[in-house]
Amino acid sequence: MDTDVPALRSLAQTYFDAAYEMDAEKFASIFHPSSSVTKVGEDGDVAVTPIAAWLASVRNMNAPKQHDFERDDQILSIDVERELALLKVKLQIPPRTFTDLLSCLKVNGTWRIVQKVMTSKV
Known part of the structure; x- marks a missing residue:
């Protein structure tokens, strides 16, 4: 347990770096392959995107870097x-600021994001 918080801080840093670089492979390294991204969609309903589809969209985004x-x-x-x-x-x-809840599980000794729930504002 003493190593869990530092490992999770490291995972968060990889997440931040991936977002700044819009690096889908870096994101893929910390997300479990069966994970998904959930948010309130344009229609006001819950929108759930499988991680593979979300990573495909990341590949087409401009990087803040x-x-x-x-x-x-x-x-x-x-x-x-x-x-x-x-x-x-x-x-x-x-122009957005995001708040994300990252649900993680320790799988075979390694922390992985299994669910991302997000919101943003301008």
């Missing part, structure tokens, strides 16, 4: 219970 946007990455909380963890993070992908 390409525009030298300033980073504001924050780990707001880390809650660990045995092989389960919940990370609450905040980051900027201009």
Whole structure:
């Protein structure tokens, strides 16, 4: 357990770096292949996107790094219970600020994101 919080902080840093670089492979390295991304969609209903489809869309996005946007990455909380963890993070992908809840499981000794629930504002 003493190594879990540092490992989760490292996972969060990889997540922040992947978002800043819009690096789908870096994201793929920390998401479990059966994970998904959930948000309130344009129609106001729940929208669930399988990780493979979400990673495909990431590959077509402009990276904040390409525009030298300033980073504001924050780990707001880390809650660990045995092989389960919940990370609450905040980051900027201009013009939006995102708050993400990352549900993680320790799979074969390695922390992986199994569910991302997100919201954003301009």
